[in-house]
Amino acid sequence: MRAMSxxxxxxxTARTGQSLSDVGFARLLNGAVAAPLALGEWGELYLGSDxxxxxxxxxxxxxxxxxxxxxxxxxxxxxxxxxxxxxxxGNPTWKALSLHLIGH
Numbered sequence: 001m002r003a004m005s006x007x008x009x010x011x012x013t014a015r016t017g018q019s020l021s022d023v024g025f026a027r028l029l030n031g032a033v034a035a036p037l038a039l040g041e042w043g044e045l046y047l048g049s050d051x052x053x054x055x056x057x058x059x060x061x062x063x064x065x066x067x068x069x070x071x072x073x074x075x076x077x078x079x080x081x082x083x084x085x086x087x088x089x090g091n092p093t094w095k096a097l098s099l100h101l102i103g104h
Contacts, residue, residue, distance in 0.1 A: 045082075045085075045086075046082050050078075053074075053078065057071060057075070
């Protein structure tokens with residue numbers, strides 16, 4: 001069971017394309033933290049993952065006194081993907097295309 005759960009953590013769900021950890025953190029934080037802070041959809045979807053990523057950066061700075069280049073590239077990539085996803089979320093053309101792609 002333990003090996004299976006480790007294997008499933010990084011898998012992407014078929015419906016949303018998000019990893020299971022993103023979905024879990026969104027459910028954990030959407031009502032408790034994101035809603036009172038009025039962060040909107042970004043907070044509900046990405047706040048948990050971003051907090052973990054920030055914690056990794058703080059750990060890197062505390063233990064190595066610098067950020068690893070791969071960490072910086074990953075943060076830039078993640079921010080770009082989040083912005084793209086939020087822009088496409090409200091786009092009716094994207095909604096029609098995505099529904100067509102999954103056969104609805």
